[in-house]
Amino acid sequence: MPRYYELRDDLHHPGRWHLRSPVDEHGQKLNPWQFTESRRLEPQGHIRFPVRPDGVTLDFTQDAFANPVLHARVVQLFEHMGIQEVQFLPVQVDGHPGPYFILNALRILRCIDEARCAEVQYFTPEDGQPEKVGEYKYVRGMRIDPAKAEGARVFRAWGWDALIVSEDLKQALEHEGLTGPVFTEV
Structure with a gap:
């Protein structure tokens, strides 16, 4: 059975930078959620990140x-x-030579194995957000069903903001000695 990992950045890296919300060339904030919808985006001009x-x-x-x-x-x-399951959007990071890119994962897969997660909570009518009733409110100790990953190498888990990568991609990223990636088996 293939293995998959949630990919996050190392928040404990000593002295690390912190990127803020993306802005356009005029300093106006861009909608950050557009980069999590797993749809191909048209070029948007100059995107930059304050640090x-x-x-x-x-x-x-x-x-x-x-x-x-x-x-x-x-x-x-x-x-x-x-x-090929991704799109790379060029960006500038203030004060740092690049080039840098936003990774836009182009697939969302309904693959969370709720029975194997440590805890799953759903939005209810009492939460006051009727458009979200039945969706995930909280997922702790996320586990996915590898069979539902359909052999994908990079994707987002439906209903929860998690970027998932295959084991071969995880190993390649580790082999390169890149700074920042942290993996949690899911």
Whole structure:
């Protein structure tokens, strides 16, 4: 059975930078959720990320909304591995030479194995958000059903903001010695 991992950035990396919300060339905030909808996006002009606090750059990091931002080294690895389930959107990170890119995962798969998760809570009518009733409110100790991953190498788990990668991609990222990625088996 294939193994999968949630990919996040290392929040405990000593002296690390922290990327804020993406903005356009005029400093106006962009909708950060558009990068989690797993749909191909048209070029949007100049996207940049303010950095506060500044610090050690990471090859893989996430902005304030958990959108993955990658150095070109990571993009080259994805391309070398022939991974086509993603879109790379060029961005600028204030005060740091790039190039950098937002990783836009183009697949969402309904694969969370609720019975194997440590805890799953759903939105109810009492939460006051009728459009979300029945959706995930909280998932702790997430586990997925590998059979429902359909052999994908990069995807988002439906209903929960998690970026999932296959074991071969995890191993390749680790082998490259990139800074920033942290993996949790799901």
